[in-house]
Amino acid sequence: MHRNSVHNMILNESDSDDELEIVAVLKMEEESRSRRGSMQRRLFIRRNTLEGHQRLFLDYFAESPTYPPNVFRRRFRMNRSLFFRIHSTLKAHEPYFVQKRNGARVLGLSSYQKMTAALRMLAYGVAADFMDEYWLQFFTDEYLRSPNENDIVRLLTIGQSRGFPGMLGSIDCMHWKWKNCPTAWKGMYSGHINEPTIILEAVASYDLWIWHAFFGLPGSHNDINVLERSSVFTKLAEGRTPSVNYSINGNDYTMGYYLADGIYPQWSTFVKTIPSPQGNKRKHFATAQESARKDVERAFGVLQARFAIVRGPARSWERETLKNIMKACIILHNMIVEDERDVNEAEDYDYEQIDENPHVSVSHDHTTELMEFIRRHHRIRDRETHSQLQSDLVEHLWQLHSQS
Structure with missing residues (x-):
């Protein structure tokens, strides 16, 4: 009250600009002090x-x-x-x-x-910033890798017991919605569901282990576009994968294959179903193929059920962060599969006593000849081998069905 009276007295009795400036400064200081006094101090919570x-x-x-x-x-x-x-x-x-x-x-x-x-x-599914990087640093080499020699033997044995000699797993793609996709990128990342998504291409086996994961392409791509950019067959084309030799219906084959849905190309490394099959043999094959191909879709479902962060829309703004989160979840998923594999397996397969196990050998030398690389590349995409393999499997499955 006293300060206000002083201000009024100076204003009434002085015509000097200097004195008016002094009064203005005093008022500003008083208002600043009153604001500081009204501000609440930050609440400190003592967490034990x-x-x-x-x-x-x-x-x-x-x-x-x-x-x-x-x-x-x-x-x-x-x-x-x-x-x-x-x-x-x-x-x-x-x-x-x-x-x-x-x-x-x-x-x-x-x-x-x-x-x-x-x-x-x-x-x-709560926000994650840095936690995912630690899983990648220590466990990627062991739990996000291609099958080794022992893995190949086990996968081929299981495939043969299910009626698909030479099968190494099934392949498919999954879309993860990107809630915080930058506006400038939404058109590029929006596909058939009209929302921004990021694609995961994966190969999974019967026990839901994910052997291959290629993540990060925009959702506007289809499975064929993703396959063309994927590294799923890179080592095979370079000659750095275990060789696979098996026979079906009297025909010899030297490359394993994945079960795939109808959009995938007619390559020798894919076995697809038969659309609108005619005849009991083809109908039986289509049913068996579609049933076994569900392994990868089951793997997607279990992955999302275990980790809600990849089930709901992605909240991060950074693509690298989303890649780390997805890879961390896949690594943990594979670790859980390995830990519970003996409990979940319904049958006890004797891998040592099965005579039909193929001999598996792997070359660790890099391919230096360009022509050899091109030859392997063409073998992977051979349509004739694809058709022959499908026909042989139709006959093979029908023979098994007739004997049962």
């Missing part, structure tokens, strides 16, 4: 991280935890043994997962809390 770690440990990780194993698996998407294996690897190689003290010398989050947060980001 040690108590949170203790509750988490007793609930899930103690020798006699509060929650049983089935609850652990439902909430963490994996068994405790696999969780501990990943935990020990990350803690040993990544400093982020080591518990540290902050500037006030207070202990921060424990490694269990950090890994739990990372898994729940992927499993429940």
